Amino acid sequence: MARMNTAHAVDFAPAGLESVETVEVTADLLIIGGGNAGCFVAVEAAKLQPGITTVILEKADIRRSGACSAGMDAINTYIPKGKTPEDLVRWSRAQVGGGPLREDLALSNAYELNECVDDLERWGLPILRDEEGNASYRGKWDISIHGEQLKPIMAEKALESGADVYNRVVATGLLMHDGHCAGAMGFGVRDGKFYVFRAKATVISTGGAGTLYKSYTADSTDSGAQIWMCPYCVGSGYAMGFRQGAELTSLEQRWVATRSKDFCGPIDTISVGYKSAIINAKGEHVMDRYKHLGGDAAPRYIRANAPMEEWLAGRGPCYCDTTRLSPEKAHDLLVDYLNERPSFVLFLASRGQDVTKEPIEIYGSDPYIVGGHTGSGFWVTMERMTTIPGLFAAGETAGGNPNKFVGGCAAEGKLAARGALAWMKTRSLAPLDAAQIAAEKARVYAPILRRGQDGIQPVAMKERLQRLMDEYAGGTSQYYRTNEERLDYALRHIKMLQSQFAYLTADSLHMLMEAHETMDRVDVAEAVVHHLKARKETRWAGWQTRMDYPERDDVHFDCFIESRRDPETGTITTFTRPYEQLISGDRQKA
Amino acid sequence: MPPIIDPNKCNGCAGRNETFCEEICPGDLMALDATTGKAFLRSARDCWDCMSCVKACPRNALETRIPYQLGYYKASLRPIVGRNTITWKCKDIYGKETTFKFANRIA
Numbered sequence A: 001m002a003r004m005n006t007a008h009a010v011d012f013a014p015a016g017l018e019s020v021e022t023v024e025v026t027a028d029l030l031i032i033g034g035g036n037a038g039c040f041v042a043v044e045a046a047k048l049q050p051g052i053t054t055v056i057l058e059k060a061d062i063r064r065s066g067a068c069s070a071g072m073d074a075i076n077t078y079i080p081k082g083k084t085p086e087d088l089v090r091w092s093r094a095q096v097g098g099g100p101l102r103e104d105l106a107l108s109n110a111y112e113l114n115e116c117v118d119d120l121e122r123w124g125l126p127i128l129r130d131e132e133g134n135a136s137y138r139g140k141w142d143i144s145i146h147g148e149q150l151k152p153i154m155a156e157k158a159l160e161s162g163a164d165v166y167n168r169v170v171a172t173g174l175l176m177h178d179g180h181c182a183g184a185m186g187f188g189v190r191d192g193k194f195y196v197f198r199a200k201a202t203v204i205s206t207g208g209a210g211t212l213y214k215s216y217t218a219d220s221t222d223s224g225a226q227i228w229m230c231p232y233c234v235g236s237g238y239a240m241g242f243r244q245g246a247e248l249t250s251l252e253q254r255w256v257a258t259r260s261k262d263f264c265g266p267i268d269t270i271s272v273g274y275k276s277a278i279i280n281a282k283g284e285h286v287m288d289r290y291k292h293l294g295g296d297a298a299p300r301y302i303r304a305n306a307p308m309e310e311w312l313a314g315r316g317p318c319y320c321d322t323t324r325l326s327p328e329k330a331h332d333l334l335v336d337y338l339n340e341r342p343s344f345v346l347f348l349a350s351r352g353q354d355v356t357k358e359p360i361e362i363y364g365s366d367p368y369i370v371g372g373h374t375g376s377g378f379w380v381t382m383e384r385m386t387t388i389p390g391l392f393a394a395g396e397t398a399g400g401n402p403n404k405f406v407g408g409c410a411a412e413g414k415l416a417a418r419g420a421l422a423w424m425k426t427r428s429l430a431p432l433d434a435a436q437i438a439a440e441k442a443r444v445y446a447p448i449l450r451r452g453q454d455g456i457q458p459v460a461m462k463e464r465l466q467r468l469m470d471e472y473a474g475g476t477s478q479y480y481r482t483n484e485e486r487l488d489y490a491l492r493h494i495k496m497l498q499s500q501f502a503y504l505t506a507d508s509l510h511m512l513m514e515a516h517e518t519m520d521r522v523d524v525a526e527a528v529v530h531h532l533k534a535r536k537e538t539r540w541a542g543w544q545t546r547m548d549y550p551e552r553d554d555v556h557f558d559c560f561i562e563s564r565r566d567p568e569t570g571t572i573t574t575f576t577r578p579y580e581q582l583i584s585g586d587r588q589k590a
Numbered sequence B: 001m002p003p004i005i006d007p008n009k010c011n012g013c014a015g016r017n018e019t020f021c022e023e024i025c026p027g028d029l030m031a032l033d034a035t036t037g038k039a040f041l042r043s044a045r046d047c048w049d050c051m052s053c054v055k056a057c058p059r060n061a062l063e064t065r066i067p068y069q070l071g072y073y074k075a076s077l078r079p080i081v082g083r084n085t086i087t088w089k090c091k092d093i094y095g096k097e098t099t100f101k102f103a104n105r106i107a
């Protein structure tokens, strides 16, 4: 076991950069973010190359970090008997309205998928099974689990693999050499030290970006983070790669989901798994309006947008009709919640709500950038290498390949580990570049060296960004809609925010982390807005709605939207890449 | 906005380099107040309500409370962490209690 010790945060008040200690760590393989995908990278690397030195760099503690912190109640994708990996890709394709998606990536993931889920079961994850021992399917592809311990289980295996785990170290930037990735830099949020991690190959698995948009439940006092995605995954991985010129794909395909109103609780569980219909204020079945698109089984973005359209048409509020559930089924439902989002059970109790008597109200979530759900993320090769040589991506950070979820992020962790190992064979550690390290160190500590001075609180800039994105870049308050002028407005103000990074102040290490999270959010938001601008059509209403281009335009936009930032000038360019259908069949159907 | 810390139960995990809640919080939100010797929450607005800290506390000193803006006073949900099981006790605002128990690891 190689969990590096952590302790209370030190009182950190450096007089200058010289008094901040720099720690250098070298490894064969560096994993940034020890979440679901990151843990699988470590396990696979140790299995394929015993004796390999692996470092996991993690801002939290890998036992409870990222999306899986609270647990899970399902594995959303597990290929049932009689179905093939190709069938799974067909389903994934239909879920994103026929694509575009990277069918090559999706298929390779699908081939690895079941084995990863079986790994989890061997490691101790309870998977619910019927009398014959078959996994119990909730919908077509998702199986029920008791996943309260899912993250601790994955973390134990990552630790057993021999990886050195640096918890409470926040990655801030990539270490570059000759256009290649040579590791990463960051700071200890407890010890205040500056860390330089040098590695032959680096996998970035920092999860997605929640918190770019204002959540409608964010009141001015205590409720700022009751969102669906992990609010501590703020897109730092995308930001670090983008700043060094890595290509991003499909950021305009934002993920929005129907969730319980006022507290982002799971709804797919009830509407799919417990066959509780979505109804509007008049008691009408909302999805009947979408029969031609699949009705209750319509693609996710249609299901996410449908209740919002009801509100707009004056037929809200909407509900998930749980009143037909038997008491036993309702109990099972609450157990599912306790495995995944336990505080939702507390929320229901706080409303004094018996779900068999009163249906659960639903609403759209705030938008997220999550490549484990939609196609947003780094453009990668089959080896999961980004356009920066030596930098690999897995899970929510890797783009083009939606509907990965727990099993798919694990599978991609394995694939990225193999890609990284193959790359490493021909590489040695890159020499250290003192100027680059000094520049990042100065950037990292600037807000805390400005402590006590007049300036900007990180939280204030975060909230400025969130409201800007909500109102101008298609957030919940705007029913996800936007247009060219609003997006231009958003970009102008994002530039203002970037020009004011220099005034951010931090009084503590925790606040210093907040300052970097905020800067990362702003940089990712800039990319998101460029993507939304570039797709001048409406392909996935709800996920991506252009009021000025309300129709789908296959002639011009049946392709990927890509972006790249010039690391020297900061100029962002967008361009397209063609979609290639590899798996036969009607793209809209599964 | 959670968690609420019961100062009578919290002993700051005396003798440890870190309190259990501070060790586990995915948002780095828990810390030790050196003057009181008790854990405290840095910022209620940033809590995701994942309840990792509540599960980790060996003295049952932490309680997650839904922000009042979202849910009424006062309901409670308490996990009791067993070896391969977890038990949850929930009380709603009308005082109705429900208990849930299930396996969370294959024994």
Ligand SMILES: Cc1cc2nc3c(=O)[nH]c(=O)nc-3n(C[C@H](O)[C@H](O)[C@H](O)COP(=O)(O)OP(=O)(O)OC[C@H]3O[C@@H](n4cnc5c(N)ncnc54)[C@H](O)[C@@H]3O)c2cc1C
Pocket (backbone or CB within 6 Å): A032, A033, A034, A035, A036, A037, A038, A057, A058, A059, A060, A062, A065, A066, A067, A068, A072, A073, A074, A075, A076, A077, A169, A170, A171, A172, A205, A206, A207, A208, A228, A229, A230, A232, A233, A234, A236, A237, A340, A341, A372, A373, A394, A395, A396, A397, A404, A405, A406, A407, A409
């Ligand atoms: C509430 C919720 C419920 C879900 N339910 C299901 C379900 O039932 N079934 C299913 O299949 N899928 C579900 N999903 C989706 C699934 O959990 C995710 O797709 C998947 O776990 C993401 O894995 P990941 O490794 O990409 O990211 P994560 O597991 O989030 O890992 C990212 C890691 O990076 C770390 N990190 C971030 N930034 C930095 C930084 N700057 N420096 C260092 N470390 C950093 C984070 O702390 C975290 O440990 C759910 C997701 C959520 C949020």
